[in-house]
Amino acid sequence: MGKPTAEQIAQRAFDLQLLNDRQLRQVWADLGSRNVKVRGLVQLLVRREFMTNYQVERLLKGERSGFFYGAYKVLYLVGSGTFARVFRAVHRESGQIVAVKVLRTRFSENPTQYGQFLREGQVGQALRHPNIVPIYEVLSEGNRHFLVMEFIEGRNLREFVKIRQRLAPLEAVGLMIDIVEGLKYAFEHGLTHRDLKMNNVLVSSRGEAKLVDFGLASMDQLLSDEALADLPNVRTVDYAALERATGVRRDDTRSDIYFAGCIFYNMLTGFTPLSETRDRLQRLSKSRFTEVAPIQKVDPLLPSVATLVANKAMMLDPKRRYQSPSEMLHDLRAARKRIEEDPSLNTHGPIVATPVGGSTTVSNRRDTPVATAEHSVMVVESNVQGQDVLRSGFRKVGYRVLVTSDPARAIQRMRQDASTADCVLFNAQELGEAALSAFNQLGEDPKTNFVPAVLLLDEGQHSWGKRALTDDHRVVLPLPATMRRLRAVLASLIGRANSSEPPR
Numbered sequence: 442m443g444k445p446t447a448e449q450i451a452q453r454a455f456d457l458q459l460l461n462d463r464q465l466r467q468v469w470a471d472l473g474s475r476n477v478k479v480r481g482l483v484q485l486l487v488r489r490e491f492m493t494n495y496q497v498e499r500l501l502k503g504e505r506s507g508f509f510y511g512a513y514k515v516l517y518l519v520g521s522g523t524f525a526r527v528f529r530a531v532h533r534e535s536g537q538i539v540a541v542k543v544l545r546t547r548f549s550e551n552p553t554q555y556g557q558f559l560r561e562g563q564v565g566q567a568l569r570h571p572n573i574v575p576i577y578e579v580l581s582e583g584n585r586h587f588l589v590m591e592f593i594e595g596r597n598l599r600e601f602v603k604i605r606q607r608l609a610p611l612e613a614v615g616l617m618i619d620i621v622e623g624l625k626y627a628f629e630h631g632l633t634h635r636d637l638k639m640n641n642v643l644v645s646s647r648g649e650a651k652l653v654d655f656g657l658a659s660m661d662q663l664l665s666d667e668a669l670a671d672l673p674n675v676r677t678v679d680y681a682a683l684e685r686a687t688g689v690r691r692d693d694t695r696s697d698i699y700f701a702g703c704i705f706y707n708m709l710t711g712f713t714p715l716s717e718t719r720d721r722l723q724r725l726s727k728s729r730f731t732e733v734a735p736i737q738k739v740d741p742l743l744p745s746v747a748t749l750v751a752n753k754a755m756m757l758d759p760k761r762r763y764q765s766p767s768e769m770l771h772d773l774r775a776a777r778k779r780i781e782e783d784p785s786l787n788t789h790g791p792i793v794a795t796p797v798g799g800s801t802t803v804s805n806r807r808d809t810p811v812a813t814a815e816h817s818v819m820v821v822e823s824n825v826q827g828q829d830v831l832r833s834g835f836r837k838v839g840y841r842v843l844v845t846s847d848p849a850r851a852i853q854r855m856r857q858d859a860s861t862a863d864c865v866l867f868n869a870q871e872l873g874e875a876a877l878s879a880f881n882q883l884g885e886d887p888k889t890n891f892v893p894a895v896l897l898l899d900e901g902q903h904s905w906g907k908r909a910l911t912d913d914h915r916v917v918l919p920l921p922a923t924m925r926r927l928r929a930v931l932a933s934l935i936g937r938a939n940s941s942e943p944p945r
Contacts, residue, residue: 444479446479447475447476447478447482448475450482450500450501451465451469451482453500454486454492454500457500457505458509459496459500459514460491464489464491467489467491468482468485468491471489472485479501494517495515495517495518496517509533510528510541510580510582510587511578511582511587512533512534513530513531513532513533513539513541513589514530514531514533515530517529520597524545524558525543525544525558526542526543526545527540527543528543538592539589540574540589540590540591540592540593541587541588541590542590544586544587546584549584549585549586555584559579559586561655565588565655568627568630568632568655570622571651572619572620572623572626573623573627573651573653574593574643574651575590575591576588576589576590577589577590577591590653593643593645593651594646595645596644597639597640597641597642597643597644598640598642598644598704599638599639601644602708604829605829605833606711606832606836607709607710608709609789609844610709610743610744610747610788611777611780611781611787612648612708613705613709614750614777615777616644617701617708617773618770619649619650620642620650620701620704621701621766621770622766623652624652624694625765625766627652627655628694632655633697634655635696637652637697637701638700638704639704639707641653642704678724679715680696680700682724682725682727682730683699683700683730684696685725686757687757687758687759693759694766695759695764698763698765698766698769699755699762701754701766701769702753702755703715703755705747706736706755709736709740709743709748709751709789710739710740710743712734712739714733714734714736714755715733716729730757731757736748736752740790742790743789743790744786744788746776746780746786747776750769750772750776753772785854785858787843788841788843790841816839816841816863817840817842817843817862817863818840818842818863818864818866818931819843819845819851819854819862819864819865819866820832820835820843820868821845821848821865821868821872821879822844822846822866822868823871824868824870824871827871828844828846831844831868831927834927834928835931848867848875848876849875851865851879852879852886855888855889855892856886856888859889859891863892864893864895864934865883865894866895866897867879867895867896867897869896869898869902870920876896876897877896877905877908877909880894880896880910881910883915884915885910892914893931893934893935894915894916894934895915895916895917895930895934896916896918897918897919897920897922898918898919898920900920903919905917915934916934918930
């Protein structure tokens with residue numbers, strides 16, 4: 442048989458209920474003929490949002506199943522794990538967007554394995570808390586077993602931190618409060634997580650942390666030791682190792698607290714505290730827990746109100762650890778209040794140290810010049826994505842980066858302590874006149890007029906440059922501009938400033 446025609450592909454989509462009659466008629470009307478290339482049909486289907494790329498790819502491969510789970514139509518694959526795949530899906534009638542977690546085929550025919558999956562789903566279904574992703578339905582269709590959950594717009598915490606490299610203390614504390622709130626609720630309902638890791642924390646588009654996969658770690662108990670050893674980063678093995686090293690029983694909430702501390706450590710430093718290995722015997726070794734590099738050694742500039750919480754959560758002696766999520770939550774809230782009252786605490790050092798088995802080594806990355814490792818830049822930017830781009834771009838070469846969306850707050854902080862930043866960058870793209878005004882205020886005030894500053898002006902704002910108070914160390918940079926160009930300008934301005942004494 443030859444390759445299917447566009448008409449055959451469209452008919453197949455209709456037969457599988459991926460297209461309805463109205464959509465099918467609309468497709469042929471738009472194309473003007475049924476004698477078209479498959480590529481033209483596919484492009485139209487995706488452009489008109491009648492089908493997704495994921496659906497089209499499966500359709501072209503000749504797949505005839507996996508498009509629907511119960512009343513839910515799969516839109517695309519979100520992620521794959523050891524035991525299940527997660528899809529974004531839509532309810533056929535209501536249009537509700539959900540996440541569908543489908544047990545993998547190799548576990549779906551074993552009653553013990555799929556029974557455990559369904560039971561744990563039912564346990565999670567009983568949990569209703571803002572910081573726990575709710576499970577709406579637990580369903581089986583023949584040998585297909587799946588959970589229907591809320592779909593969280595955002596990404597998991599591992600991806601979030603990977604993009605940002607690490608988080609400012611106040612943001613890390615806020616997310617940690619969300620995580621521990623979820624643990625507290627579950628603990629009060631007699632449940633522990635037992636699979637607490639960065640991948641199982643979702644960060645919504647609103648910046649809220651939500652826990653997922655409560656109890657599903659117990660699926661690991663159904664695998665042989667050989668199978669477990671082949672799985673990457675199995676947190677259940679870590680739990681078993683911790684419990685064996687500390688002599689606590691299974692399902693002790695203090696084990697969840699320890700791994701919550703690991704997450705906090707990772708958010709603050711950008712590094713995982715436990716050495717990573719796929720070797721089961723090494724994962725079970727107590728030395729992985731005793732050789733954790735002290736968080737203060739990784740970054741001495743982190744505020745003690747945050748590091749003390751991480752240290753206590755990660756105490757190897759469970760009696761010295763937080764005894765309940767409520768205790769940890771109390772200290773996290775106190776830390777947040779302290780940092781909010783003193784914004785100077787919301788900072789950390791440059792990423793130059795990599796923990797290695799209890800010690801730290803200085804990074805030798807070629808893109809981290811020593812000349813900038815001691816310098817800091819304050820970024821005044823209201824767009825979250827813009828903040829991420831600038832933060833990442835400057836940190837890449839060793840700058841310490843402070844970020845605020847409020848120009849007035851930036852000026853106030855610099856007036857209080859002009860040494861807070863070696864340079865201030867104002868982006869007027871979304872801040873508008875407020876950025877221009879703050880740039881000029883910084884130059885007019887005798888306490889701050891020696892501080893290097895950059896004003897970024899969008900294409901429609903270039904004329905504002907005439908109203909900006911510029912100098913040798915204060916410049917206007919028209920956009921668009923590359924990150925390399927920005928870094929070069931900052932390095933030049935800071936170099937000029939360092940060659941002369943600031944006023945006393």
